[in-house]
Amino acid sequence: MGEAVARFWREIPQRYNFMGNKCGSCERIFFPPREACPFCRRKSMGKMQEVQLTGKGEVVTYTIIHVGPEEFEEQVPYPIAIIKLEEGPQITGQIVDCSIDDIHIGLKVESTFRRIQAEGYTGAIYYGYKFKKCE
Amino acid sequence: MRDVAVIGVGLTQFGELWEKSFRELIAEAGAKAILDSGISGKEVDAMYVGSMSSGRFIGQEHIGALVADASGFSFAHVPSTRVEGACASGGLAVRQGYLAVASGMHDVVVVGGIEKMNDVGGTSATETLATAADQEWEAFFGATFPGIYAMIATRHMHDYGTTREQMAQVAVKNHMNGVLNPYAQYRKEISLDAVLNATMVAYPLGLLDCSPVSDGAASIVLCAAEKAKKYTNKAVKIIAAGQASDTLALHARENICTLQATVHAAKMAYKQANLTPKDIDLAEVHDCFTIAEICAIEDLGFVKKGEGGKAIDNRITTRDGSLPVNTSGGLKAKGHPVGATGVAQVIEIALQLRGDAEKRQVPDARIGLAHNVGGSGATCTVHILEAM
Structure with missing residues (x-):
């Protein structure tokens, strides 16, 4: 590359x-981690928590x-x-x-x-x- | 919003065009479209050009200005904008041109699409195409672009019983159409056996399930529909321009076999045109791989989800079927210079609606649809055109 x-x-x-993250609002888990939950958007801001998969x-x-x-x-x-x-x-x-x-x-x-x-x-x-x- | 018409079309030959440069190709397509339209150069208000990756294919960016310059519009200082959406770059350029005229901002807009892919080697071309996928989370792990569509195919076979033969028949059909298109890269029929026994690229897709690496350019002239008569009696109307996005990576989608960007772009287009899939007389769909045509006819609503393979068996999509698909030969046989494809699809529909499709002519075609996809479905445009 x-x-x-x-x-x-x-x-x-x-x-x-294998570190992902979880939306503190809807509890969906993401990998790779996202800046914000695409389902909750602003409700998830500041509430994304690291999760070990x-x-x-x-x-x-x-x-x-x-x-x-x-x-x-x-x-x-x-x-x-x-x-x-x-x-x-x-x-x-x-x-x-x-x-x-x-x-x-x-x-x-x-x-x-x-x-x-x-x-x-x-x-x-x-x-x-x-x-x-x-x- | 006002109505928009396509008043001129221009194509170059598609294929391995060693003797022609990027600049020559786009200037040729643009000049043909302008001559076909009846406008004079000084009436051009703006230009939009779709190109996926001129930077990697020919080492040149700043394509908007380059195209205006190469086409002789630099001293007229016409605003020219490059648009990029991977293999949907051409469809996006058409939609930007449409919006510019529909909004009332411009009366006459020239739209172009181009890719010059054969100036780099085959491996490099394939790697560049893979940049339409998610580089960090798909390609990094060894997924190729054909591999990503192959994963759609594997799951489609599993969920709906779609067969390799049904996929192969898409290639056979599109080559039969390509024979009749003078601009097509491959004007040659291929047999079912040849497709099934071709070198495997990414199981279950063989070499002849894949569209080729191509050079080529396409251009159309758009004009406010109320002013079209001033220039030509061959105008066709764009009655809808839909567009949608989805996740860049295939794996992030809930349903691997449904391209939601196609579903949503189509929904937007049908709503704007106040039509249903049943009203469409013919379609150009994005068959970058044979499985993609099967998914497209499902996701555009022509057949139920999972019945795309059967539709091929029942010959619904052949030129004499109830819904001819890819009369141009599609990406498979006509060729797939990625940035040009979305514009070339609109040209095929326009020619059919004008009655200018010669030996490929679908009788009484009144309404046609053009469907252009970027990547594995992260970008999609759907245009619907109507005879005037």
Whole structure:
């Protein structure tokens, strides 16, 4: 990507620790955290509270990427899924450590901390969450 | 608000246009539209141009002024504004032009759309298209743009029994239409087997489920409807201009298979025109991937949610069906120079309503709809046009 690394430092609490937030008005949980609740808007101002998410959820839909971006070229074919976390938010991530044939809608998964991509051989390495089948 | 007419249209060839530059393409489309309209250059009050990512595709921003300059309007000092909404940039430019005339601010506005995508390599073009997705929360994790639409397809297959064959038939149909469009990138039929057996890009979408990387430009001239007769007897009226937004990331939506931006832009347009989906004679919809056309005909209200695949089986959307969709060849066969697409869709509808669609002509077409989507559905425009 080649962006200044500060952009990625900002996202460390979410990408490394699965930190979301909750609207103090309607109790909906968001990931990534939002400045304001899009349902309560001004009623949520100043009432958004940090929430630690478990990283557990299930597959809502998925695809197998056969033609990937440069940073992911050596990984193809790899699965990407939308996961509905048990606290409610839906997120996009890779599914790892299982056969492609095991992946289906409804599959229960949990997050695992992995290397996501790197800026070539000498650039910054970016880490974050991927998902594996629940034991 | 006053009525607005399309009084001139101009297209360049769509395709891999190695010999033509960005400037040449937009100047050609604009000149054709102005000549078609019957106006003279000095009557142009304003210009709007849609371009998704000239900065990444040709390393040039400040496209509003560049287009005015390249088209010969710099010494007339005509106000020119670039509009961006990913693959819906063209549709947004049409809507801005429409609003400028409808409001009474301007009488004659030229709208353009352009993308020059082949000056960068294929990988770079795909990465640029992915900037329409959420870079931090989708692309970062390895989701590609085709991958995001593939996830819509997987869920559509699961929820409604839609098949890969039904999706493939969208590509087959649109290529059949493209054969008859002299401006199309692919004027060649493809077989169902060829689509199903094409290289896999992102399961369940193969290469021939995807629209191509294209160069091309499109332009229309808009004018207050009451003044249109002064210039031409070929005017068609824009009777509605809807637009809506949704979350940038697909995953943040409650229902993965419904593009709420399409639903809401369509609702706005039908309300303005005082029409229902049944009143539409033909439509150009945003088939960036085959599954997108299936979702579009559902979300625009032409068929019930989940029945888009069956509509293809029942040949409702073929050129001789009850609702011809993408007679131009769609993004799939006509090509998809992203910023040009929304304008080119309006041009196809205008040509059909004028009776100028030659071998693709849908008999007795009176009312047509153009549907343009940005990203995986974060931006959508819906325009409805009527013969005058």
